[in-house]
Amino acid sequence: MTKTVMNNTISVDCVIFGFDFEKLNVLLVDRELKDENNGEELFSDLTLTGNHIFENESLENAAARVLFDLTGLENIYLKQFGAFCDPGRLKRPNDQAWLRASGRDPESRIISVGYYSLLATENVTLKWKGRNVKWYPVSEVKDLAFDHMVILKSALQALRRELLHEPIGFELLPEKFTLSQLQKLYEVVLDVELDKRNFRKKIARMKYLIALDEKQKGVAHKPARLYMFSREVYEKTRKEVLDFNI
């Protein structure tokens, strides 16, 4: 991707979800602002990861670039879920101070297009131009800079909806996983408790879930059987259902 001129009006924000077998996490960056005279910290708060697009770059490529710069990973699951352009989205005092400090017109309108991305936390090593970027449990995030709380909630809603209808949960798991880990994933993302027996029944209907002749390693006792997701079987067996699931 050729780096040329940035477009000042159009940006992407990436809501990068990670699952660690216990909770759903999101990658956030510390937006620290120091006084330019004495170097004292004026404030420190958290934002989603994002950037402006280059003039010759598509939205998808910009989102993939943010993700690549952060994780070194390519071909990661990325899904556009909304455009955010409320007239007041950059108007809180910290946001205005930050825009001024970074040489931007605080009055200008910036549209952000949201992408969410799914990762198995254990696969990722983080690095971002020396900036402080970390995983935070989604359930503990109460406030973010700009309108990023609105964007995060919207991403979570889109993820939940997608998870009910498409086999995207596997993007949040390592290649091999146990059925308990899969159940936990659904419970955590959808914020529900599932009955194990019912869950196993539903699972049994998923032909694309392949039982391996292999067991969990590194657990003290009763290692569970490992499974894999087969996209090939999924694509073959998938059918458009008219179920009026309403």
Add this chain to the structure above:
Amino acid sequence: MTKTVMNNTISVDCVIFGFDFEKLNVLLVDRELKDENNGEELFSDLTLTGNHIFENESLENAAARVLFDLTGLENIYLKQFGAFCDPGRLKRPNDQAWLRASGRDPESRIISVGYYSLLATENVTLKWKGRNVKWYPVSEVKDLAFDHMVILKSALQALRRELLHEPIGFELLPEKFTLSQLQKLYEVVLDVELDKRNFRKKIARMKYLIALDEKQKGVAHKPARLYMFSREVYEKTRKEVLDFNI
């Protein structure tokens, strides 16, 4: 909505779907360009309905404004389904000529946020600043200006998906309708043929579909019973289902 300055970079495009009991239609505008010297028509092609946003206006309000200017209707179903910003989206010769003629920089990047809207065709009277706007059957639209064909296809995909999971089809029907009209709506939008008996079985489970003590008027023989959609019953009986419909 106060009219102030337009934002040159951010626009909305509305994909306004209408159903006439036979086919799914979309509202398109004739983008005519005349030679400024001799008034001869240089070209005439079709676009979706859309506009730039005002600097103090939200995306939603801009989309509602376009819809109001066209139909005089307020509180119409409007759903954001995507942001479109491909670097080449305005680069075809006609698009470039049209941008120049309307005093814009043909090199500038414009992002468009798509909204789709649902109407019962028979409820609508069209008017748009003397511009030529008409209903066209979606299945017959083969080419549009800019990237509007991409936007239209994306809207149709979003509508189909939504129709499978939410009771939005009623937005495309008049207040009272027959079960055959409802079945035809699903068949036309989803591009499938449905078995009448199976369809009636599914319908019987929809508690929010209220049978009226009233029959169709103005039909030659065997007038069918009329039904209504009750949003109140829907909201009460709705439950979040974990169905792994995949």
